[in-house]
Amino acid sequence: MSGRVIVQGVGKAYTQWRSEWQRFARWFGANPRPLVEHWVLRDVSFEVAPGEAVGIIGQNGAGKSTLLKLITGTARPTEGHVALTGRVAAILELGMGFNPELTGRENVRHAAGLLGYTQEETERILPEVERFAEIGEYFDEPVRSYSSGMQVRVAFSIATATRPDVLIVDEALSVGDAYFVHKCFQRIRQFRTAGTTLLFVSHDPTAVQALCDRAILLVGGRKLLDGDPREVFDYYNALIAEKENSKLLVEKTADGAAKTESGTREAEVERVSLLDKTGAPVEYIGVGEPVELEVLVRVNEPVERLVFGYMIRDRLGQPVFGTNTHHTEQVCENLPAGALMRFRAAFQMSLGPGSYSISVALSSTETHLVRNYHWRDLALVFQVANVGLDAFIGTAWLPPVIVVESAEAGTALN
Template sequence: MSNVLEVKGLGKAFRDYGSEFKRFATWFGASVTPRNEHWVLRDISFSVGRGEAVGIVGQNGAGKSTLLKLITRTLMPTEGSVAVHGRIAAILELGMGFNADLTGRQNVYHAAGLMGFSREQIDAAMPDIESFAEIGDYFDEHVRTYSSGMQMRVAFSVATAFRPDILIVDEALSVGDAYFQHKCFKRIKEFREEGTTLLIVSHDSGAVQSMCDRAILLQGGRVFRDGDPVEVMDAYNALIAERENSTMKVERLETGQVQTTSGTLEAVVKDIQIHSMDGERIEFIDVGQDVELRIDVEARADIPRLVLGYMIKDRLGQPVFGTNTFHTKQVVNDVAAGCTLSYVARFKMNLGPGSYSISTALVSTDTHLVDNYEWRDLALIFTVANHSQAHFVGSAWIPPQIDIKSLP
């Protein structure tokens, strides 16, 4: 297999020399030991073949952006090497270098020139760029009159006007409206079919698993895992879980939501997990999959009457489904201190794809307003992805049986 990208022993350090004059001296051959060396990446080695789609994942600060900057050559490596065989294009920073006082067309010439293309090559690609952007007469208006979506359209059209050998994409990249977003991903897919290698940066496990045939997990500036996306994403989730345990209920989501726990803590949720029917702990759930929600509750005091409630919420915190053992007539009476109860709720995950959270409540009646032993938001976060069902939208999965008859 021919490799388009070879990274060998790559490392990047940001150096602090104390005095800038010492730094200047190093340019002229003086060997000065920096006062402080901060290695952001170290010992990174991997190679990527033609046509591969590789997900680059890692927590914030793991070195993803630095790695990409080294690959695109905006940063120079401190040690090791990056060999790129072919042209590389990144759609991470769309619209960089656009000048508001120039028209869309003039900016296209400029931006494509920045990518190293000649006037003739740009002229040849111009009709394609113009028609892909679909902004009509605005193409010859000043960019300052553009909406941000229009600017994105033009920027994406230029960035992908020439098929690169390696394309770096931020999966969370927003290119405006859904229609254009779709069009962009279609173009990226076409590139891949024609042999372009994709490097996809993402936080979204579902996206990596569906788009990539390999994933590289960075942790602390090193390659932590490199291989099958499913395995790598499991390792990623384990890493996140580890961090969460150590930091205790602070920020859990990248959206900045903070988990809150309240109550007398006479009874607490010790553990909450979702398992597949074969008993494996999972966080990525297929639409319609049978799952078990396992909640272990520990009584820390004598509890006369214990009700467990849980609520599934969508990513915006809107309730999707909630119930409790009061409504299901499964109230447990006289729980002794130190006793642990295991609740297992079996259900079909009839939810649409997306990220969901579960909140739990331990109370004595059907509300938490009388005795609130423990109320815990964002007790568990899981993702539903659609692997097996026909495409649909929305947060509920209501599979229809559609009959079509032609009427006489």
């Protein structure tokens, strides 16, 4: 059965009643006025088609985890309804449902029963769960002795022992070690290829953009955006920047991409250029050729501290390389109104063939979340082509020196 998720007008409120009598009266159809009613979600609607992957993003407290609980049925909505088709596997709160006094093996048997596996099916998948979790002898130790990462290993392994129609993953993977997270994402990609529908909550833009077809942005318990992951993350980053006196502008480029700008404009980017070795502006550059990024900045009001930064992104919006003048110890200080600054970054174009974009930022520190003077996404788009070099695959040009030699039997290999 294909996995489909339908969320219609869903809301969740946590209510404090004046008395227990009011609570009982509500059960019998009365509608008394509560003392306190706090809505954590309101009027959220979307649909995830079979085989589609959707990321859910937002700041802490935006309602992401509550939404997943409503979808999985571990909490009931106050309004609206949720419909799912197919077998659902979910990884929500860390260790949810584990008995700390039972061993990992015993918890797997218990969890498998709750997931609908028969005893025979449970014994069949148990070796695979143990193999994938890779926690060794701890599999037969009480879960109370587990680290958070070990709990994640067992939880993910049991939830994905067989391919579900719908896979729902909360932030639990953020506490796993890099090796196991890589294994998890590899399995998720395999499931996606086989047709599994994915709902994925994460603050990691790279993971969301790599795995998901769409992203949904929740703000204050309401759905604000639903669209291309890169565009949604750009808008999200602009929202969480300093809001005071800040302007947010989103416009479409000629090819339909969303271009996001934000900032107070105390300092403002006037021009962004990519120059070749002769100093001429270019939109096409060969792999390995020297280039220079030139950014002209005008200071509109006195600025005590100015940090310039840039980020190169691939065609999917994933970061390739970024730095700023805080990291290079070249911060500008006490700039007067009217000052005109030029920032130049020279480097070799060691990227693979493809389309790339450059985002630029002006802020008071190494992050635009403190004082965001001006942030321009898609400030410049350029193409990289392989002209005259050996063919290679990937987003980075790392030319090797490959040695090929005979290694006869008995020859010492160092």
